[in-house]
Amino acid sequence: xxxxxxxxxxxxxxxxxxxxxxxxxxxxxxxxxxxxxxxxxxxxxxxxxxxxxxxxxxxxxxxxxxxxxxxxxxxxxxxxxxxxxxxxxxxxxxxxxxxxxxxxxxxxxxxxxxxxxxxxxxxxxxxxxxxxxxxxxxxxxxxxxxxxxxxxxxxxxxxxxxxxxxxxxxxxxxxxxxxxxxxxxxxxxxxxxxxxxxxxxxxxxxxxxxxxxxxxxxxxxxxxxxxxxxxxxxxxxxxxxxxxxxxxxxxxxxxxxxxxxxxxxxxxxxxxxxxx
Amino acid sequence: xxxxxxxxxxxxxxxxxxxxxxxxxxxxxxxxxxxxxxxxxxxxxxxxxxxxxxxxxxxxxxxxxxxxxxxxxxxxxxxxxxxxxxxxxxxxxxxxxxxxxxxxxxxxxxxxxxxxxxxxxxxxxxxxxxxxxxxxxxxxxxxxxxxxxxxxxxxxxxxxxxxxxxxxxxxxxxxxxxxxxxxxxxxxxxxxxxxxxxxxxxxxxxxxxxxxxxxxxxxxxxxxxxxxxxxxxxxxxxxxxxxxxxxxxxxxxxxxxxxxxxxxxxxxxxxxxxxxxxxxxxxxxxxxxxxxxxxxxxxx
Ligand SMILES: Nc1ncnc2c1ncn2[C@@H]1O[C@H](COP(=O)(O)OP(=O)(O)OP(=O)(O)O)[C@@H](O)[C@H]1O
Ligand SMILES: [Mg+2]
Numbered sequence: 001x002x003x004x005x006x007x008x009x010x011x012x013x014x015x016x017x018x019x020x021x022x023x024x025x026x027x028x029x030x031x032x033x034x035x036x037x038x039x040x041x042x043x044x045x046x047x048x049x050x051x052x053x054x055x056x057x058x059x060x061x062x063x064x065x066x067x068x069x070x071x072x073x074x075x076x077x078x079x080x081x082x083x084x085x086x087x088x089x090x091x092x093x094x095x096x097x098x099x100x101x102x103x104x105x106x107x108x109x110x111x112x113x114x115x116x117x118x119x120x121x122x123x124x125x126x127x128x129x130x131x132x133x134x135x136x137x138x139x140x141x142x143x144x145x146x147x148x149x150x151x152x153x154x155x156x157x158x159x160x161x162x163x164x165x166x167x168x169x170x171x172x173x174x175x176x177x178x179x180x181x182x183x184x185x186x187x188x189x190x191x192x193x194x195x196x197x198x199x200x201x202x203x204x205x206x207x208x209x210x211x212x213x214x215x216x217x218x219x220x221x222x223x224x225x226x227x228x229x230x231x232x233x234x235x236x237x238x239x240x241x242x243x244x245x246x247x248x249x250x251x252x253x254x255x256x257x258x259x260x261x262x263x264x265x266x267x268x269x270x271x272x273x274x275x276x
Numbered sequence: 277x278x279x280x281x282x283x284x285x286x287x288x289x290x291x292x293x294x295x296x297x298x299x300x301x302x303x304x305x306x307x308x309x310x311x312x313x314x315x316x317x318x319x320x321x322x323x324x325x326x327x328x329x330x331x332x333x334x335x336x337x338x339x340x341x342x343x344x345x346x347x348x349x350x351x352x353x354x355x356x357x358x359x360x361x362x363x364x365x366x367x368x369x370x371x372x373x374x375x376x377x378x379x380x381x382x383x384x385x386x387x388x389x390x391x392x393x394x395x396x397x398x399x400x401x402x403x404x405x406x407x408x409x410x411x412x413x414x415x416x417x418x419x420x421x422x423x424x425x426x427x428x429x430x431x432x433x434x435x436x437x438x439x440x441x442x443x444x445x446x447x448x449x450x451x452x453x454x455x456x457x458x459x460x461x462x463x464x465x466x467x468x469x470x471x472x473x474x475x476x477x478x479x480x481x482x483x484x485x486x487x488x489x490x491x492x493x494x495x496x497x498x499x500x501x502x503x504x505x506x507x508x509x510x511x512x513x514x515x516x517x518x519x520x521x522x523x524x525x526x527x528x529x530x531x532x533x534x535x536x537x538x539x540x541x542x543x544x545x546x547x548x549x550x551x552x553x554x555x556x557x558x559x560x561x562x563x564x565x566x567x568x569x570x571x572x573x574x575x576x
Binding site: 186 | 332333334351352353354356357358360364366367368377378382412414432
């Protein structure tokens with residue numbers, strides 16, 4: 001039953017994909033030659049050339065081309081899509097792991113101590129809604145390095161969901177389980193690792209999953225601002241080259257990598273999930 | 277003043293409520309000697325679990341003190357093993373790991389093999405084995421979870437066992453086996469036990485003394501009923517003991533009628549108790565053989 005449901009869902013997905021691509025392809029055919037160009041169009045030198053979105057066949061051609069050699073490096077403005085994505089993933093992971101390293105212990109502290117919760121809450125409430133890109137000028141000024149600045153921006157945007165979820169998960173650990181630790185005379189450290197961490201792990205991992213999603217959203221914008229390398233820079237560069245086929249291709253790649261990052265975190269969440 | 281192994285001195289627990297205070301129980305004083313088995317019986321919500329949390333050291337009483345072995349109980353300890361009413365197993369661990377969790381905490385220097393062996397001994401005692409011990413609590417039935425919880429508490433071999441309706445979710449057959457197992461352990465190791473139960477027959481089978489609690493709020497321990505039946509006991513022969521039915525009738529009568537009559541705040545006859553005296557000791561079995569009421573079953 002479930003199997004046939006999956007099969008049917010895949011079929012429907014495929015049909016939708018084909019129909020969508022078909023419409024896209026047909027809608028973007030070169031206009032028939034029987035319509036004479038208007039005077040204005042002639043002046044603009046056949047404006048339809050640029051106004052047309054490239055059809056999927058062109059994107060697929062480019063994708064095959066790019067993905068057959070993703071790691072070539074022919075100078076600062078011509079690197080393979082694999083290299084650009086690797087730069088972005090590296091920055092995301094660096095900022096993200098740094099954020100996890102800080103957010104999870106502090107979240108633990110906040111979750112365990114109502115005093116720390118109340119003391120830190122105003123800071124969190126003010127800092128959290130700030131768009132991560134708003135930090136960029138300050139980061140560039142203080143750090144004076146575009147690479148480190150974009151990592152900082154990732155750090156600052158991915159810290160909040162992890163911090164808040166860790167605190168929430170730790171504070172919500174069932175009293176009964178803490179009592180089990182207490183009746184067994186576990187030390188505070190042992191209680192934290194043997195009872196509270198596993199109990200709060202699913203909530204913490206959910207926060208980490210939200211964070212990686214946000215980080216991947218933000219890195220594209222950050223790299224557009226900072227330039228140099230990375231998938232965000234690549235998109236912007238191809239737009240400046242008016243190479244829309246490459247823009248569409250890189251958009252799809254951004255989606256694909258984002259999905260893979262999310263899948264990895266969801267697999268990790270399943271690993272620590274428990275049933276009450 | 278501490279003459280008993282466990283000494284409960286004028287205990288009270290009140291919770292802050294919307295209007296004023298909610299007094300769950302008050303004026304609770306009693307003692308348990310080493311190696312004795314004491315049951316407490318009372319209606320649902322009268323405060324049995326609340327008392328037990330205080331004895332375990334998980335909760336602090338509003339008034340009064342608890343002493344064990346001459347020292348005041350001020351927090352939880354491995355000397356007191358607890359079987360919680362809702363089992364309180366850690367859901368991310370398997371049944372076996374839940375037991376080894378306790379054993380490792382009790383004997384941190386034991387080898388893995390030693391811990392495993394000891395844990396299996398107690399899992400076998402409660403009849404959990406053959407693969408069930410490798411499942412997570414969510415994949416076990418209510419009765420199986422309860423048995424894991426019992427194994428965890430017994431495995432740490434505490435000086436005092438605190439059991440909160442430990443056999444509530446078990447079928448009659450398993451319940452009987454574990455009750456007998458518990459009796460055997462207690463007779464062999466001189467284990468001290470404080471147990472909450474709703475089951476009158478279970479209380480008579482296991483206990484040396486049964487404390488009767490009036491209905492809450494302002495619950496009190498009204499009486500301490502002596503179970504004057506010789507050890508070793510077993511389920512099939514205990515009902516033929518001349519003391520059995522007098523005791524049983526006394527308990528049922530208390531639960532059905534007197535627990536309500538005696539409930540409420542300071543009743544006049546409890547003035548003595550308010551001063552911290554122990555509850556009145558009654559011995560229905562002896563009273564019956566002395567030719568008093570409810571002697572109709574004593575001929576059996
Ligand atoms: N933390 C608390 N705050 C306020 N009231 C509480 C709290 N804990 C327990 N009570 C109240 O104390 C009373 C006794 O509760 P308790 O759990 O001890 O009952 P019990 O005798 O164990 O009942 P049962 O046989 O159903 O388990 C109840 O009326 C309950 O509402
Ligand atoms: Mg209870």
